[in-house]
Amino acid sequence: MRPEAILHALSDPVRAAIFTQISGQGCVQACSEVAMVGDRAIPKSSLSHHIKVLREAGLIRCERHGVEMRNHSRCSEVDQRFPGLIAAILGAYALVGV
Amino acid sequence: MRPEAILHALSDPVRAAIFTQISGQGCVQACSEVAMVGDRAIPKSSLSHHIKVLREAGLIRCERHGVEMRNHSRCSEVDQRFPGLIAAILGAYALVGV
DNA sequence: TCCCATAGTTCGGAATATCGGAACTATTGA
DNA sequence: TCAATAGTTCCGATATTCCGAACTATGGGA
Numbered sequence: 001m002r003p004e005a006i007l008h009a010l011s012d013p014v015r016a017a018i019f020t021q022i023s024g025q026g027c028v029q030a031c032s033e034v035a036m037v038g039d040r041a042i043p044k045s046s047l048s049h050h051i052k053v054l055r056e057a058g059l060i061r062c063e064r065h066g067v068e069m070r071n072h073s074r075c076s077e078v079d080q081r082f083p084g085l086i087a088a089i090l091g092a093y094a095l096v097g098v
Numbered sequence: 099m100r101p102e103a104i105l106h107a108l109s110d111p112v113r114a115a116i117f118t119q120i121s122g123q124g125c126v127q128a129c130s131e132v133a134m135v136g137d138r139a140i141p142k143s144s145l146s147h148h149i150k151v152l153r154e155a156g157l158i159r160c161e162r163h164g165v166e167m168r169n170h171s172r173c174s175e176v177d178q179r180f181p182g183l184i185a186a187i188l189g190a191y192a193l194v195g196v
Numbered sequence: 197t198c199c200c201a202t203a204g205t206t207c208g209g210a211a212t213a214t215c216g217g218a219a220c221t222a223t224t225g226a
Numbered sequence: 227t228c229a230a231t232a233g234t235t236c237c238g239a240t241a242t243t244c245c246g247a248a249c250t251a252t253g254g255g256a
Contacts, residue, residue, distance in 0.1 A: 085189075
């Protein structure tokens with residue numbers, strides 16, 4: 001879990017929005033529930049790529065549940081390792097309304 | 099001054115190190131003083147590019163002083179707009195020793 | 197069992213960004 | 227005016243990103 005990977009993952013507003021969504025409500029979302037960011041539909045190959053980047057950065061964990069993939073936020077683990085990082089980043093995005 | 103630009107700028111460990119260096123001691127450094135990161139020499143065209151990315155992200159301000167360029171950290175301005183962001187990021191890098 | 201529908205992943209090629217050497221520009225001092 | 231120093235710009239090689247199309251995996255019927 002490296003800081004540069006986390007920053008890179010969240011330096012894309014679309015990925016930051018996806019991560020916010022996964023972290024926010026209930027902390028579990030299937031990819032198909034994330035297929036919209038704002039009013040914008042994300043092509044599923046792009047979404048798959050974004051999810052992969054978030055996963056490889058250690059920000060989320062994915063497990064198959066039947067036919068769908070559930071994405072869990074790893075917020076608390078990341079926060080334990082890098083205190084305040086996630087909060088500051090999502091806070092900054094929230095301030096500019098993304 | 100957008101969060102994604104700041105995160106992108108600092109998602110490169112070399113740039114993060116340059117920014118740490120500029121922010122750290124005395125808050126002013128000419129590019130030539132930054133030409134080393136760790137034991138690694140940075141080509142000056144690359145350094146110029148890195149400095150530009152940091153400048154455009156709003157992280158530093160550059161002004162010519164005679165023949166050299168001085169780089170000032172804008173830490174406090176960034177912190178005013180996005181509280182805790184810089185500290186959390188540099189703190190995370192410090193934790194892994196970069 | 198076989199087939200279909202749903203959910204994601206992988207492939208491939210076009211567009212874009214990054215890196216660094218070489219050439220260029222700007223400023224100072226002799 | 228010329229030389230030296232400090233950065234910038236240009237450009238080609240390399241690497242990333244984006245997304246449609248094809249592919250894989252799982253579960254639910256007929």
